[in-house]
Every structure is written in C-alpha cells, then in structure tokens.
Amino acid sequence: MSFSSAKNGKLDDKLVPYDDALAIVCDTAREHARCREYRAIMPPCTQMRRPLAGFDQLASRCSKIALIDALDRRSAVTILTPCSTPQHDTSAMDGYAVCSSSTMTASDENPLRLQVVDTIAAGGSPSSKRCEDIAFAESTNICVEIMTRARFSEKSMPFLDSVIKVKDVVVGEDCSEDGSIVSRYILLRKPVNHFQHKRPAGSDFGRGAVIIKGGKVIRPQHIAALATLGIVDIEVFDDIDMTVTKHPTSALGRQLRIGILSTGSEIIDPSKQNLPAKCDILDKQNVPDSNGPYLVSSLMNACPSAEIMHLGIAGANEDALTQKLMTAIAMDDLDVIITSGGVSRGRYDLVRGVAETRLRDQVRFHGVKIRPGAPVLFATMDAQSARRTNPSRRRIAFFGAPGNPLAAAVTLRFFVLPYVFTLTFHSGRGQQLPREIEGRDVGSPESQLMASGPSIKRAWLTTCRRKPGDTTVFWLAKRSTGDARTVDILDDQASYKLSGILEADFWVMIPAGVGEVHHSDELMAYPL
Numbered sequence: 001m002s003f004s005s006a007k008n009g010k011l012d013d014k015l016v017p018y019d020d021a022l023a024i025v026c027d028t029a030r031e032h033a034r035c036r037e038y039r040a041i042m043p044p045c046t047q048m049r050r051p052l053a054g055f056d057q058l059a060s061r062c063s064k065i066a067l068i069d070a071l072d073r074r075s076a077v078t079i080l081t082p083c084s085t086p087q088h089d090t091s092a093m094d095g096y097a098v099c100s101s102s103t104m105t106a107s108d109e110n111p112l113r114l115q116v117v118d119t120i121a122a123g124g125s126p127s128s129k130r131c132e133d134i135a136f137a138e139s140t141n142i143c144v145e146i147m148t149r150a151r152f153s154e155k156s157m158p159f160l161d162s163v164i165k166v167k168d169v170v171v172g173e174d175c176s177e178d179g180s181i182v183s184r185y186i187l188l189r190k191p192v193n194h195f196q197h198k199r200p201a202g203s204d205f206g207r208g209a210v211i212i213k214g215g216k217v218i219r220p221q222h223i224a225a226l227a228t229l230g231i232v233d234i235e236v237f238d239d240i241d242m243t244v245t246k247h248p249t250s251a252l253g254r255q256l257r258i259g260i261l262s263t264g265s266e267i268i269d270p271s272k273q274n275l276p277a278k279c280d281i282l283d284k285q286n287v288p289d290s291n292g293p294y295l296v297s298s299l300m301n302a303c304p305s306a307e308i309m310h311l312g313i314a315g316a317n318e319d320a321l322t323q324k325l326m327t328a329i330a331m332d333d334l335d336v337i338i339t340s341g342g343v344s345r346g347r348y349d350l351v352r353g354v355a356e357t358r359l360r361d362q363v364r365f366h367g368v369k370i371r372p373g374a375p376v377l378f379a380t381m382d383a384q385s386a387r388r389t390n391p392s393r394r395r396i397a398f399f400g401a402p403g404n405p406l407a408a409a410v411t412l413r414f415f416v417l418p419y420v421f422t423l424t425f426h427s428g429r430g431q432q433l434p435r436e437i438e439g440r441d442v443g444s445p446e447s448q449l450m451a452s453g454p455s456i457k458r459a460w461l462t463t464c465r466r467k468p469g470d471t472t473v474f475w476l477a478k479r480s481t482g483d484a485r486t487v488d489i490l491d492d493q494a495s496y497k498l499s500g501i502l503e504a505d506f507w508v509m510i511p512a513g514v515g516e517v518h519h520s521d522e523l524m525a526y527p528l
C-alpha cells in the first residue's frame, strides 16, 4: 500500500455548536441561491418505482439487479450475514495503541514515555519485521500508531488493548547527530482505560443476522448494510408500477447536480474485486464502500429532482483525490460535492488539505459539537465548468462527511439536506413546506432543517437517557409498539455500527443544553 507524505488531519480545535453550523450552511445556501435558479419540482417524467399494493409475491417473476438500482424495489430473497462484523478488533480513533495496564503510573509529574514501533493504517497490517523484534517483555514501553478502523495486532502484540487519541499525547522524535529521525515516541500524562476506543470483533452484526427479509421494500439503510457485506446485486420482484408520471416542465432553473466520492485506501468497490466469497472480502481488511451507495440512494429518495452521481473511490493519496475532484467539478458541472472519510486527525486524513490547498476551498467549519459526525467539514469554492457552452463562474458547496457510516448518514440528513432544500426553496422554484413549519419563519435554519426531508413528526419518548450537555446528539429511534406517537431510543448504537439503522425508523435530535431526556418528553423525529 502506498501513501502520500505523512500529514496529520487538522480538525479545528474548537468545535462549532450545531445551531451555528446549521445557520452557516443555510446562509450559504441562500447566498448561492442568488447566483442561479434550481428546479425543486420533479423532473418532467418520472417512472414510479413503487411496488404494487396487494401483489402476490409467490406468483411473481424476479430479476437480479444492481444493488444501487434496488431502492424501493421489493427483495425476493432473505439475506443473512455470512460472518460477523467487524471481523477483527479495530480502533475507533486515530491515535496510539497501548497496553493499558502499563500506563497506570502516568501523570503530569511523571509522564510515561512509549516508543512508537509501528504504524497501522485502516486496511493495513502490522509490519511483520517490527513485530518479530518485539518481545512481550517490552510491552511496558512501546506503542503502535493506529488509525480509525485499523486492526489491532492480536497475534504479534496481544498486550495492546486500548487506544489513546492523537490529541491526548505529546509526540517527540529522537534524532541522530546528522539530524535524521531515528525513532519516535509519545509522552502520556494520564492512565488509559482498559479497552478504551477499541471496537471488539463481532460487535456490529453477528453471523446469520437478517439484513433484509424476502418481500420487504429495499430502503437506503438496507443498501448500506448489504453493501458493507460486499453484496453488489440483489434479486427483486418484478412488481413495480411502471407508470410514467408527467410533471409540469419548468423552463427556468436546472437540475441540481450532486457528486459523491468515497475516500480511503481500505475502501473497495466489491463489484470490481474478483473474490468469490463475501467473507473473503471482509477478511482481507478491505472495507466495501457502503457510504457511497447509502448517500446516493438516500439522495435519490430525498431529492428526486436532483441528478446524483457516484464518482467512485479515491485512495488515501492527495494527487488521486485532487485529480478525481477536479475532473468531476469541471466535467460534471457539480453544484454539491460530498466526500466520505478522511476528515479526522489521522495521518492519512487528507480531505481538508486537498480542499483547502489544491482546490482553494474556503473552509466554513471543520468540526461540530455533535455525535456522531463531529469531524464534519463544510467548505465552499468557486469553479468553472468545462461542460457548459457559456462557462461562467459558479459556487460549489463541499461537504466532507466523516467515514463512520452513521456519521456519514448524519452529515447527509442534518447538513446536506438543509443546504439543498434551502437552496432550491430560495431560488424561486420553492418546494411545498410541511405543515409543521406553517407560520414559522421559513428562512430560519430550524425551519429549513424540518423542511429538508420526509415529513417529520412530533413524538414522545418512552426512554430516559443521559448525554453530554454541551453536545447535540443524534440518536436512532424506533416507533414503539402499541402507540404510534411514541418512540424508543435504540440501546446499542455506535457510529461504526449499521445494525441499528436497520432496526430504526427515525433520527431524534437532542440539542446542546439538554443533559438528559425523560419518559414522555416531546421531541422531533426525523424519518430515515
């Protein structure tokens, strides 16, 4: 695996409150709306893909189609996970893997010095030569630099059981007389908890878990979960309503064009791999691209009037990333770019650097006080299109979604959709606002957030939960059995787990300033 020059991600130290970030996104959309008119109405013809009501599944015919085309079709098969995921213990953060029991004495007065003996990237493996050299006895004074989703070296260094984040250590270098770096070390000033930031193997899907049952309509969350298993096509019933609906044509405005690019050297497109068994794909420490298919299908669902383009995958290499983005901006005449991955603090997190220095983006914020999705990046850029006959400068919105699947999903729902809906609403081709925001200031970010998706609803909680008071938290929730107006927050959720999103019906947002929620509290539920 080759990487470009080492450069740590540079997430802003001070995270922006969510309300401020949303206001920046919506203000930018209003500013962009003044430059050009966009169509918010449906394109002139739409093929209705809705499954026919009351259709007899047993008598129907089936076809195998690409997963990405399967949105709103009815699965003809039940699909179970062939193996548990993640397949190995992995890191949840960019940082250093350490042996927690040997850090107990670390303090400000007595910092613990650990030598960095290796670097493991997501999708990479521990360098075997270094590992052979390290005896168990040395566990007290070594550590391994490790990236989010990189695998722990269970065999060669089983004593490494926890991760400390990059920003919580001081990194130093030992140099030889001629100034060249001989080795690196970290200084640790407090003990590290046992299993801190370690994701245990098998903690998302167990082997044989149901991803979708035969007969169920395929939603973006199914597409994400199927994609994560390396599944590229699916058998569906041929029971769609093929009616072509004609919508009024608008001479004014144009379709919004949105490009989606997945990043990361471990991310693969399984349709381009020649591996027969799905477990092989997962075992090779590759990560099948699930954010790309999720973002594409969710946008197709939420913005049928927009043109959505999956630009593929760019490895963790500045040149490749720049090239892909520049070509897409010039040739595809994009208005919105969404990348996923590469925006936190890791050595290979290159998105901000590329956006700022190569594409000359203006970063509006990088890091928001939310969970999940904290490292989200929002930038704007001016560009020239090679496609249009009369090229003019235009504004592009750039969203850097964090790579963890739920963080990418939150970026889409709570940043990208408010931008897109504010843009189209204010460009004069306005969409209908839902009843919930009638009588409110339609220019406010809060209203745009509500308007930007399938109809939100008021709901009442059945659960009590605590959360950090200064952070806006997005939790997955499901409709309670018995009372349609109440929702339960799911118990086991983490930003790397896709199992929860299959079970959930909504996101609920608990704002900063609230430290706990209680049974019967009223909140807004945002349908998935």
Ligand SMILES: Nc1nc2c(c(=O)[nH]1)N[C@H]1C(S)=C(S)[C@@H](COP(=O)(O)OP(=O)(O)OC[C@H]3O[C@@H](n4cnc5c(N)ncnc54)[C@H](O)[C@@H]3O)O[C@H]1N2
Pocket: 011, 092, 093, 094, 095, 122, 148, 149, 165, 166, 167, 262, 263, 264, 266, 267, 287, 288, 289, 290, 291, 292, 340, 341, 342, 343, 344, 345, 346, 349, 372, 373, 374, 375, 401, 402, 403, 404, 405, 407, 495, 496
């Ligand atoms: N030291 C720190 N480490 C991390 C921080 C932090 O603040 N300090 N933030 C964590 C949070 S929160 C998130 S979220 C992640 C986001 O990191 P990146 O945006 O840099 O994403 P990657 O490291 O590239 O990937 C994270 C994770 O997601 C998987 N991934 C990436 N792209 C895809 C895709 N297209 N489909 C499926 N899965 C994908 C990737 O394999 C990693 O597992 O950073 C934390 N670390």
Ligand code: MOO
Pocket: 371, 372, 373, 374, 375, 402, 404, 406, 407, 495, 496
């Ligand atoms: O892992 Mo992060 O934002 O998704 O919490």
